[in-house]
Each structure stands twice: as structure tokens, then as C-alpha cells.
Amino acid sequence: MLTHFQFKPLFENKNIPGWNFSFYFKKQRYSGIYHQSGKIEWTANTPEQDDIDVLTSQIHELMLYHVYE
Template identity: 50%
Template sequence: MIQHFQYQKLYSRDLPGWRFSFTYMGEQVQGIYHKDGKIEWTSAAPKKDQDKVVQQIHDLMLFHVYGD
């Protein structure tokens, strides 16, 4: 389960792109969420259940960014 999910705009203007971080199974994970939904890992990607984690990131971004 993803814990302590945080995100911030990647650009100061209204261009799409967000930097995110969270804790997963005791490991700090970081990445960039692009406007097309592509995830670019800036730390080591989660090794276990990566497909599940990616889906959770998509859900969280839809809720927090696009759901406003």
C-alpha cells in the first residue's frame, strides 16, 4: 500500500507534469507523472507489485489533480 503520497507541479506555469513521492513497503519512491500518464521513476521503481503500484498512482493523480 502506498503511504504518505505527495505531489507538486513540475513547472511553475500551467504546463502539465508533476513530481511525486511516497513510501511503499518501507522504501521511499519518487518519480515524475507526465500528462499522458507515463511514469518516469527518479528513484528505484518498486520491485514488488509494480503494476498495482502504478494503478494506485494513476488513481491518486486522477483524484488529486484532475478531480478538482
């Protein structure tokens, strides 16, 4: 389970899609960029391949809830 999820717009003009995000998972901090297409670009500490699918799904759900609601 990921904790301390945070996000902020990539650009000053908040109408331009794209967000920086960060969270903790298994006591490790991860961060990345969430693109409008749903693509995730990891910028720090790429998760292990076994965890990427689960984390990607959770990030999509959180972004849909917070950004696109």
C-alpha cells in the same frame, strides 16, 4: 499499500502538465515524474517488477483524484 503520497507541479507555470511525486511502500521511499499522458518515470528506487502494476494503478487513481478532479 502506498503511504505518505505527495505531489507537486514540475514547472512554475502550473498550467504546464507534469508532476513530481513521492510515497513510501514497504518501508522504502519511491519518487518519480507523472506525465500528462499517464506515463510514470521513476527517478529514485524503481519498484520491483511484481509491484509496478499495482503501484501504477494506485498512482493513476491518486493523480486523477487530486489533479484532474
